[in-house]
Amino acid sequence: MAILKVDNLYKSFGKTEVLRGVSFSMEEGEVLSIIGASGSGKTTLLRCINALETATSGKITIGQETFFDSSNPNLRTKASDRRWQLSCGLVFQSYNLFPQYTALENVMLAPKLLAKEREDFKENKKEILEEIYEHAVALLERVGLSDRLNNYPCELSGGxxxxxxxxxxxxxxxxxxxxxxxTSALDPLLTQEVLKVIRELAKSKTTMVIVTHEMKFARDVSDRIIYMEDGVIEADIPASELSENTNSKKLRAFLGNIEG
Ligand SMILES: Nc1ncnc2c1ncn2[C@@H]1O[C@H](COP(=O)(O)OP(=O)(O)O)[C@@H](O)[C@H]1O
Ligand SMILES: [Mg+2]
Structure with missing residues (x-):
């Protein structure tokens, strides 16, 4: 069963049509990369799927639940929007960490806010916070930062x-x-340390959608590649077919331009 299904998504800003009927779906554990020239609508697509932007029309289903359906506007409630936001995690181009918090505090912030809404929070506060702490430490260890837990963002490299x-x-x-x-804000060395973390997440079957300009990386790490041009998907292919011999003429031209 699909973990994500996007149906005929349109998005306009004023008179500018940025997404013009985008449809795709993906399975749990799949890694999908989205490539395409700047301005083709990649960020807008991610923002619509992540509930940061409201699409003009179309339908978005994550897991079992349809969170957005322009033909059924009553579907959305505060609670369903909340579930929607919690189903998605987004890593931005510019890290967007809170500068006043340490690495550990940045990771614990959202889980703590969420925990405070739990009915049993007061009763089990100590255990709940302990669990959040342990999980955050484990996650920072997973991304290779066990020795940087208490550093502030300004004390850390971009990577x-x-x-x-x-x-x-x-x-x-x-x-x-x-x-x-x-990785687009990082130099080549720091890029590699971030890509290494993403590769490891892929190995452990984390379901991921990656917008990237790193073609070799996209081919290595992904199961599938989507190529976008002018707000539509021009090619949706197995990653192994990402080469200059690909069937799509437009994708061939794109690859020729960036590699040539
Ligand atoms: N908030 C916005 N208001 C108006 N236009 C926007 C907005 N966000 C994006 N756009 C326009 O949508 C188009 C696609 O942008 P974007 O989704 O950022 O593309 P990409 O990520 O592929 O570079 C661009 O022409 C951009 O100017
Ligand atoms: Mg973008």
């Missing part, structure tokens, strides 16, 4: 900050983890 951002996105155990050009 380390991005790895904290990945740990933070994992902290609420989202159904799908999304990355929007996670």
């Amino acid at each position: 380390q900050q991005q790895r904290v951002a990945i740990a933070r996105a994992l902290a609420l155990s989202p159904k799908i983890l999304f990355f929007d050009e996670p």
Whole structure:
């Protein structure tokens, strides 16, 4: 069964049509990369799927639940929007950590806020907070930052900050983890340490959608590649077919331009 299903998604900003009928679905454990020129609508697509932006029309289903359906506007409630947000984790291009909090505090923040809503919070406060702490430490260890728990973002390299951002996105155990050009602000060396973490997540079958310009990485780490151009999907292919011999003429032209 599909973990994510996007049906005929449209999104306009004023008169600008940015998404013009995007449909795709993915299975649990799958890794999907989205490539395409700047301005083709990749970020807008991620933001619509992540509930940060409301699509103009179409339908979005995650797991068993349809969170957005333009033909059924009554579907959305505060509670369903909340479940929607919690099903998705997003790692931005510019890490967006809270500068006033340490790495550990950045990772614990959302789980703590959520825990306070629990009915048994007062009763079991000590155990709940202890669990959140242990989980955050384990996540930071997973991204290779055991020795940086108490450092502030300004004391970390860009690659380390991005790895904290990945740990933070994992902290609420989202159904799908999304990355929007996670390495485009990093130099080649720091890029590799972030890509290594993403590769390891892929190995452990984390369901991921990755917008990236790193073609070799996309081919290595993904099961499938979606190529977007002008707000539509021009190619949806197995990652192994991402080469200059691919069937799609438009994708061939894109690959020719970036590699040539
Ligand atoms: N909030 C917005 N208001 C108006 N136009 C926007 C907004 N966000 C994105 N756009 C426009 O949508 C188009 C696609 O942008 P984007 O989704 O960021 O593409 P990509 O991530 O592929 O570079 C661009 O032309 C951009 O200017
Ligand atoms: Mg973008």
